[in-house]
Amino acid sequence: MIIKDVLCPFCGCLCDDLAVEVENNKVVDVKHACKIGASKIRGHDRIKAPMMRDDKNGEFREVSYEEAINESARILAKSKRPLLYGWANGLCEMMKKGILLTEEVGGIIDNTASVCHGPSALGVHEKGLPTGTLGQFANRADVVVFWGCNPVQAHPRHMGRYSVFNKGFFANKGRRSRKVVVFDVRKTDTANLADEYVQVKPGEDYMVLSALRAIVAGKGDVVPDTVGGVPKEKLAEVAETMKAAKFGIVYFGMGLTQSRGKYKNIDNAVSLITELNAHGKHSIIPMRGHYNVTGFGNVCAWETGFINAVDMSRGYPYYNPGETCSNDLLMREEIDAAFIIAGDAGAHFPAQSIARMGKVPVIQVDPFHNPTTEMANIVIPTKVSGVELEGTAYRMDGVSLRMRKLVDVDFPSDEEVLDKIIAKVREIKGASS
Numbered sequence: 001m002i003i004k005d006v007l008c009p010f011c012g013c014l015c016d017d018l019a020v021e022v023e024n025n026k027v028v029d030v031k032h033a034c035k036i037g038a039s040k041i042r043g044h045d046r047i048k049a050p051m052m053r054d055d056k057n058g059e060f061r062e063v064s065y066e067e068a069i070n071e072s073a074r075i076l077a078k079s080k081r082p083l084l085y086g087w088a089n090g091l092c093e094m095m096k097k098g099i100l101l102t103e104e105v106g107g108i109i110d111n112t113a114s115v116c117h118g119p120s121a122l123g124v125h126e127k128g129l130p131t132g133t134l135g136q137f138a139n140r141a142d143v144v145v146f147w148g149c150n151p152v153q154a155h156p157r158h159m160g161r162y163s164v165f166n167k168g169f170f171a172n173k174g175r176r177s178r179k180v181v182v183f184d185v186r187k188t189d190t191a192n193l194a195d196e197y198v199q200v201k202p203g204e205d206y207m208v209l210s211a212l213r214a215i216v217a218g219k220g221d222v223v224p225d226t227v228g229g230v231p232k233e234k235l236a237e238v239a240e241t242m243k244a245a246k247f248g249i250v251y252f253g254m255g256l257t258q259s260r261g262k263y264k265n266i267d268n269a270v271s272l273i274t275e276l277n278a279h280g281k282h283s284i285i286p287m288r289g290h291y292n293v294t295g296f297g298n299v300c301a302w303e304t305g306f307i308n309a310v311d312m313s314r315g316y317p318y319y320n321p322g323e324t325c326s327n328d329l330l331m332r333e334e335i336d337a338a339f340i341i342a343g344d345a346g347a348h349f350p351a352q353s354i355a356r357m358g359k360v361p362v363i364q365v366d367p368f369h370n371p372t373t374e375m376a377n378i379v380i381p382t383k384v385s386g387v388e389l390e391g392t393a394y395r396m397d398g399v400s401l402r403m404r405k406l407v408d409v410d411f412p413s414d415e416e417v418l419d420k421i422i423a424k425v426r427e428i429k430g431a432s433s
């Protein structure tokens with residue numbers, strides 16, 4: 001059986017044109033996906049059963065779901081400062097349950113944006129976001145800028161479907177309809193495909209953005225001969241290209257959000273776009289990584305008023321990035337238990353945070369073994385969302401789409417595990433109050 005219009009549960013492009021062949025309840029072929037997307041759908045070695053261990057250096061022993069869930073609930077219920085982190089590789093339906101569990105245990109809920117596009121959110125708080133959908137950009141953009149991102153490696157079908165090589169309604173000659181500019185500290189594979197590569201000195205993006213703004217505003221005389229390692233003439237050329245666009249789009253990544261300047265870079269980039277809108281139509285959008293990291297921002301905002309790093313210990317949602325993000329709390333050694341679901345803290349957190357996680361009980365809910373498993377005391381395997389479970393996810397541009405179920409498995413869903421942990425936490429807390 002061929003299942004058409006399948007969505008890919010890997011990156012924020014959320015490609016929705018896949019064709020998956022299923023035989024005897026097994027995925028045997030994946031068409032149209034890139035290699036990383038196809039590999040996720042085909043599946044690889046998964047965790048087969050719940051596991052527990054007391055000593056993190058010891059061996060895991062297989063346990064029942066009931067035992068793993070009850071022990072997880074016990075750890076969370078008795079914790080004074082539990083961190084509930086991840087939430088980007090799962091469906092919106094389970095995120096709601098995660099927020100409910102965080103309320104029940106008075107914990108902090110945070111997602112992977114904390115270590116990637118968190119600064120983008122702060123920039124957006126300050127300046128707003130003149131943005132649109134990938135469909136608009138695909139059909140209209142004639143000037144495409146990638147700043148501090150490398151879609152050839154991280155979002156392999158982005159340039160083919162949405163930004164560079166695709167034929168759009170207005171940009172109907174594909175690659176020949178567009179000028180492509182890449183700003184980056186190194187010549188990436190994406191830069192190799194650009195018309196113009198602008199090499200920025202590490203940490204000097206803010207100054208380059210400021211120089212572009214000055215030139216666009218007609219104040220080029222105040223710009224020095226070189227800014228952030230870029231000659232003024234080159235900046236003037238790029239500014240002219242951007243001003244001449246009928247529809248310009250800037251895609252930005254962690255090269256901008258996680259380098260010096262952080263959220264101020266985003267603030268400055270949004271200001272550049274706003275000013276360019278005096279000349280043509282311009283938009284800007286973050287390149288989101290995990291397939292439903294955007295979904296968590298939406299669900300968390302509906303439920304708490306904030307998009308991540310929400311502290312429920314006061315009995316109401318409190319948000320103060322710099323104080324309530326996962327790594328702030330771990331580095332201050334406040335966290336006394338960690339619940340990691342649909343995200344991999346072990347792979348992405350700095351060493352100091354990992355050291356703290358090594359000292360506290362860690363519960364992992366995930367279908368697959370990853371570096372977080374190495375730090376875990378309890379591991380609870382669940383269904384692979386978008387392959388074994390249907391539900392809602394948000395593409396990087398905020399468009400919500402329905403993920404499909406392709407095969408049946410006996411594993412519980414994230415949502416079912418969360419429901420059971422919530423019920424057990426209530427039972428434990430009810431008995432002790």
Ligand code: SF4
Binds near residue numbers: 008013036158
């Ligand atoms: S580009 Fe991203 S969403 Fe599209 S197939 Fe590849 S991994 Fe999946």
